[in-house]
Structures are given as structure tokens and as C-alpha cells.
Amino acid sequence: MLQQTPVNRVIPRLAEWLERWPTPGDLAAVPPGEAVRAWATLGYPRRALWLHSAAVEITQRHGGVVPSDIDELLALSGIGDYTARAVAAFAYGLRHPVVDTNTRRVIARAVAGQAEPAPPSRTRDLDAMGALLPLPRGDAAIFNAGMMELGAVVCTAKNPRCGDCPIQSSCAWRLAGYPAYSGPRKAVQKKFEGSDRQVRGLIMAELRATHHPVTDAEITGLWPDPAQRDRALAELRATHHPVTDAEITGLWPDPAQRDRALAGLLADGLAVATGPGRYTLPHE
DNA sequence: AAGTCGTGGAC
DNA sequence: TGTCCAAGACT
Missing domain, CATH: 1.10.1670.10 (Helix-hairpin-Helix base-excision DNA repair enzymes (C-terminal))
Incomplete structure (x- = not known):
């Protein structure tokens, strides 16, 4: 939960999570979609899937006990250099460097x-x-x-x-007198508004909220948010006269974007097709 | 190995 | 307002 997510946002969700699933075995016993649903708006829902997979792996390979060995930890889904050493150092008190x-x-x-x-x-x-x-x-x-x-x-x-x-x-x-940074610029992250990530998030929110298969038509209706579209249209009117058809069309999603986002979620296992044009959270 | 992946608070 | 960035991991 802490991967790329502020601690203060994690704490309440972690408390709920551990109350519901106190041990790896408890989490491993429910469908992965339940983990994704409980993850809610923490972000990066793949982590929920990986955490569930790790719980299954811990149950199967380690008798339900989280391992303390770095290599065994690294072999678990979603556990990388930071998390493996954090578990070894903070949960088991072992002497490993932890670098975040x-x-x-x-x-x-x-x-x-x-x-x-x-x-x-x-x-x-x-x-x-x-x-x-x-x-x-x-x-x-x-x-x-x-x-x-x-x-x-x-x-x-x-x-x-x-x-x-x-x-x-x-x-x-x-x-040294607080010298300014002179190294390579960090890559500027792309704008979230209108991005594939935003569409993925909207689809995931719909899958979490519904307990029946979500249809293609329902997914298509998710974007753009009417309020967001209205704000963009108002901004357009304020800066350009007159507004062209092309500009207005640009406020609506590229149909290919919905397909890209959905295909990505299916590839990641965050959504599964239960029939033609019908999707749910993963159930196995 | 550079890109990709959510969400929301801070400034 | 937009930009940065937050206990990273995976491909």
C-alpha cells in the first residue's frame, strides 16, 4: 500500500484491511476481485492484485508465514527491492539496507x-x-x-x-552552501485529465461499484464526466471565438481510448470478460 | 531501460 | 491555475 502512496492515506485503509484479513491465508481465501474492491481509491489497483497473489504464494509456499529471507521475499508478486528489505528489517529486525x-x-x-x-x-x-x-x-x-x-x-x-x-x-x-541541482531533469509526467490512466480509473470505479457484469455501453457512458466536459467547454468559449466543431469534438473521448484502457485492464487481470461485452472484477 | 500505472494533497 | 510528488514494481 505504501508504494508511491502517502502514509497518511494508507493508514486507515490498512486498519480496515487487517481487520478483515488478519493473515495471508485469510486474504488468499477470497477472490482477487474482493481485494481490488477493498483497495478502493488507493490507486495503482494492480498492487491489490499482486498483494492477493502474494498471499496465495505465501500460503502455498511458506505455510502461511511471511518469509524473512530477501530472495524469498523478492520472489513474491509485487515485492521489489524496497518492500522486501522493509519487511526483513522492520518486521524481522534483520540488518539490511532499506532504501526508499x-x-x-x-x-x-x-x-x-x-x-x-x-x-x-x-x-x-x-x-x-x-x-x-x-x-x-x-x-x-x-x-x-x-x-x-x-x-x-x-x-x-x-x-x-x-x-x-x-x-x-x-x-x-x-x-556546500545548498548548491542547486544540476543533474538530468526528471521526466515530466503526462497530464492526467483526458489520459488513459483517467479512463482506467473510471472503469475500475465502475467495476468496484457494481456487483453485476458491466457492459460496453455502460463503460462508454463513463467518460467524460459531464462537469469536466462543461468546464472544458466553458474554457474553450472564453479563449476562442467562435468554437469550432473540431474543438468541441476534441472534448469527447477518442473511442479508441476506451478500447485501449479496457484492453489494458484485461491484460493486467484487473477486469475479466464474462461474456460478449460484459466485464467484472477477477473472481479467481 | 524508459514507460506505464491512480489518486489526491500541497503549494 | 497547473505542477509536483508520494514507504515502487513491472515490462
Whole structure:
């Protein structure tokens, strides 16, 4: 749940989730669509599918007990370098470097003296954090958590609170005079409005809300949101005179976009076809 | 290995 | 307002 999702948004959903499915076996016993439905609006619904798969794998391969071995964790669906080491370090107290986006930023600033970290690099990131990790196992777990917390609360991406930082006196970035970032620009993310991702989200919301197969016609009716279309039309009228047919048509979805979004969801297993033009959440 | 994948708060 | 970005993983 925490992958690319703010902690404060996860906490209440996690509480509900663990009340309903306290163990991997409990989650593995329900259809994957139930996990996707309970995931609700957390975003990236593939993670719900992967979490369910991981629960099945843990039940089948590990007797229902979450493994503590890094390689066994990495072999689980949806578990990558960050999550595997977070489980080993925080749940089992083992001495492994845990590197998330916060840790990467703190190391870039406090150690390397740069405003922003270079793009993530598995080997380099784990080596850098491994070199900082205290030797005692208990201390290593606390240090991992402390680096993440420092980055999340003080050494933030925007407007870092350097005056409140507990390690300001030894921060390489501060000692260097806060030099500006000079590395490669991060890729600008595409606009969400009108994107395939938005259409996927609308389709998923419909699949979660209905307990009967959703039809092609219903999906086609989902986009664009009338209010959104009206805002776009009003904006168009305010800036252009007169509005052309082509501009108005541009406010409606490309029919191919609905097909792309739906095909993607089917390919990801987030939706399944139960008949010609009828779709539901996955039931096995 | 660069693209893709949701959602919503902050500024 | 639009832009950034948030405990990443997968292909």
C-alpha cells in the first residue's frame, strides 16, 4: 500500500484491511476481485492484485508465514527491492539496507552534498545505505526507519526544514552552501485529465461499484464526466471565438481510448470478460 | 531501460 | 491555475 502512496492515506485503509484479513491465508481465501474492491481509491489497483497473489504464494509456499529471507521475499508478486528489505528489517529486525525515495534524498543531501538524488540505482543505493548502517541489528532497523522519517518530515523534496534538521551541522549539502541541482531533469509526467490512466480509473470505479457484469455501453457512458466536459467547454468559449466543431469534438473521448484502457485492464487481470461485452472484477 | 500505472494533497 | 510528488514494481 505504501508504494508511491502517502502514509497518511494508507493508514486507515490498512486498519480496515487487517481487520478483515488478519493473515495471508485469510486474504488468499477470497477472490482477487474482493481485494481490488477493498483497495478502493488507493490507486495503482494492480498492487491489490499482486498483494492477493502474494498471499496465495505465501500460503502455498511458506505455510502461511511471511518469509524473512530477501530472495524469498523478492520472489513474491509485487515485492521489489524496497518492500522486501522493509519487511526483513522492520518486521524481522534483520540488518539490511532499506532504501526508499526519502532515504535516497537524505543520502544525496547529507552525504553527497547534492540537492536531489540521481535516478534510482539498485546497486549504488544499497551500497550507499549499507555503508551507513550501524552494525548492531536492532540499531540498523531503527537507522533505516530514521532515515526514511527524516526525509519524510524534515528533509522533504520541496521546502526542506533545514533549520529543524538534527544533522544540519554535518550535512554536506548545507556545508556546500545548498548548491542547486544540476543533474538530468526528471521526466515530466503526462497530464492526467483526458489520459488513459483517467479512463482506467473510471472503469475500475465502475467495476468496484457494481456487483453485476458491466457492459460496453455502460463503460462508454463513463467518460467524460459531464462537469469536466462543461468546464472544458466553458474554457474553450472564453479563449476562442467562435468554437469550432473540431474543438468541441476534441472534448469527447477518442473511442479508441476506451478500447485501449479496457484492453489494458484485461491484460493486467484487473477486469475479466464474462461474456460478449460484459466485464467484472477477477473472481479467481 | 524508459514507460506505464491512480489518486489526491500541497503549494 | 497547473505542477509536483508520494514507504515502487513491472515490462
